[in-house]
Amino acid sequence: MRLKEERENILQTVGDTPIIFLKDVSKVLKTRVYAKVEAFNPGHSAKDRIALYAVNKAEEEGRITEGGTIIESTSGNTGRSLAMICALRGYKCVLFSTTKISFEKQAILKALGAEVHICPASAKSTDPESYYTRAQAYHDRTPNSIYVNQYYNDCNIEGHYYSTGPEIWRQTEGKLTHYVACVGSGGTISGTAKFLKEQNKDVKVFGVDAFGSVLTKFHEEGVFDESQIRPYKLDGVGKNIIPGTVLFDRIDKFYQVNDAEGLQRARTLARTEAILTGPSGGAAIEALYQMKGEFKPTDCVVVVLPDHGTGYLSTLYNDEWMSSNGFLNTEEDQVELVENLNGLKQGY
Ligand SMILES: Cc1ncc(COP(=O)(O)O)c(C=O)c1O
Structure with missing residues (x-):
């Protein structure tokens, strides 16, 4: 029923x-x-829109399949949205954030089952320790994974356009x-x-x-x-x-x-x-x-x-x-x- x-x-x-x-x-x-x-929004931010749009698109295009891993560099909100999606769809969620993230946001990500790595907020984007570089490196060595990479992903624009x-x-x-x-x-x-x-x-x-x-x-x-x-x-x-x-x-x-x-x-x-x-x-x-x-x-x-x-x-x-x-x-x-x-x- x-x-x-x-x-x-x-x-x-x-x-x-x-x-x-x-x-x-x-x-x-x-x-x-x-x-x-x-x-x-259920994840309490606008990022739910783009996270859902990006993951749906990756699934449609076959870039991620059952048991895959979703990776993102995030100040917390996109991570929270992705963690919700992963919890429901059975993906592993690996997030890279910075020392700027609040205690509450980090606790929420963990509560939703995500793995959280904290990187120095002061690191330049090209620094091996920056949250961008570490997320990319994790993606490079992980089969059946997507790096949402909201800063360079058109889904981030399209999710709001639609x-x-x-x-x-x-x-x-x-x-x-x-x-x-x-x-x-x-x-x-x-x-x-x-x-x-x-x-x-x-x-x-x-x-x-x-x-x-x-x-x-x-x-x-x-x-x-x-x-x-x-x-x-x-x-x-x-x-x-x-x-x-x-x-x-x-x-x-x-x-x-x-x-x-x-x-x-x-x-x-x-x-x-x-x-x-x-x-x-x-x-x-x-x-x-x-x-x-x-x-x-x-x-x-x-x-x-x-x-x-x-x-x-x-x-x-x-x-x-x-x-x-x-x-x-x-x-x-x-x-x-x-x-x-x-x-x-x-x-x-
Ligand atoms: C709390 C918060 N406000 C505003 C923004 C900015 O939105 P956008 O990334 O779409 O420019 C973000 C993005 O990370 C955010 O987390």
């Missing part, structure tokens, strides 16, 4: 995430702002004027923007980057400038390489965010809109404030919140961690945080 509403497995709940009106952000920016809340893009267009009833998303591998912004600009070429697409990443300068000047690279805490935002999956020509402008502002904005969002997002979601909201002059009251803005805040309870949502990293300990920060909260409550 089958129930009408049954899902065959949890992967059938990937996608179709809601867009949610952000009342306070909209009030301050004097336009209508909606969040595409990707935490509604799901996130059409969803946003449908959900905004064709009224969308601005699309704002963080850029890490670039899959989210590129696939979605490609679809949206095909529907209406006037839709503006803004990328969110971190200070310490090379993407903004590359977009503005076509230069890969290694001197831009420095450590930062906004997981998933920006890169120290130029991924093959960023369609720079579909992005109108980049905005860069610093750690303190991005993290504090996520904390404010939790207390004003009751949406618990990760550091990249905070960075995206912070970038919106930088874009304020771009919007008219009649506009319709969609911002992607890529993942759920529960992955960051020991970091972003831990006062001690915030203070010891210098993100809450200056009087100015404290005052600004309180002013932000009060200002939002009063509508400025």
Whole structure:
């Protein structure tokens, strides 16, 4: 017997995430702002979409068969999505992450049965110890394996072209004027923007980057400038390489965010809109404030919140961690945080 509403497995709940009106952000920016809340995916992030798309494609093309191994270099979210798929389909999941990964994210990967290798976050991409090099080397020596390699895999773009893009267009009833998303591998912004600009070429697409990443300068000047690279805490935002999956020509402008502002904005969002997002979601909201002059009251803005805040309870949502990293300990920060909260409550 089958129930009408049954899902065959949890992967059938990937996608179709809601867009949610952000009342306070909209009030301050004097336009209508909606969040595409990707935490509604079963793996709590947008990466479920591309992981499922990439594995389905590899299976269709016969690149992986029963008993195979799925390998990825990941800051945690793609790994979590792949670990779910592996648990259901019987593949071995081998993940390479960096010392930047939070305790919670690592624990989740292991809970889902993945093997996790931690590599130094400071290693250059070509360093034998970097998470990219080690993932590639593992793939090279493992028969019947795929290395998803989201930074250079077109599936990362297509997964969003065929799901996130059409969803946003449908959900905004064709009224969308601005699309704002963080850029890490670039899959989210590129696939979605490609679809949206095909529907209406006037839709503006803004990328969110971190200070310490090379993407903004590359977009503005076509230069890969290694001197831009420095450590930062906004997981998933920006890169120290130029991924093959960023369609720079579909992005109108980049905005860069610093750690303190991005993290504090996520904390404010939790207390004003009751949406618990990760550091990249905070960075995206912070970038919106930088874009304020771009919007008219009649506009319709969609911002992607890529993942759920529960992955960051020991970091972003831990006062001690915030203070010891210098993100809450200056009087100015404290005052600004309180002013932000009060200002939002009063509508400025
Ligand atoms: C938490 C988080 N936010 C944002 C992104 C950026 O998305 P994309 O890789 O599609 O550019 C990532 C990617 O790793 C991520 O893990």
